[in-house]
Amino acid sequence: MRADREDMIRDALAALPEGEFHLPDALGAAWDTLWIGEKVGLGNDFLKAVRAGRFAGIEDTGRKDHGLHLYVKRST
Template sequence: MLDEDEIANRLLAQEPGEFHFPELYGKGWNRLSIGDKVKIGREFLNAVRKGRFPGVEDTGRKKGGGRVYVKRG
């Protein structure tokens, strides 16, 4: 399950610009099963689309095997 409070805290430290969600999620990402990665990634996408993380947008593009987001600042 996506911990929105933890992600919001990590976003505060994130520099403006494009990023992939696994970069924001952190070290534990590679320990997750593929199913959990898909689920958590989808939860993040839906939260972004609902405006739960102000200043963060889905670019609608994929690059390097993952969806690209942008933090405006």
């Protein structure tokens, strides 16, 4: 994952309340500026990073909702 994309995600996650979320919802308008290939790549990179524990307090629920991975933010 590119450093600028990781920073964008970290900023979005910091502002996010605890609970379940989809990556596009967390990123808001920034998600809409990405090309489809970037969205797919970023989604895959984020999933791998979450599973590797690179985002403290963020977990993969192992479920999908409306075709999107569902994550949960917990207090750290």
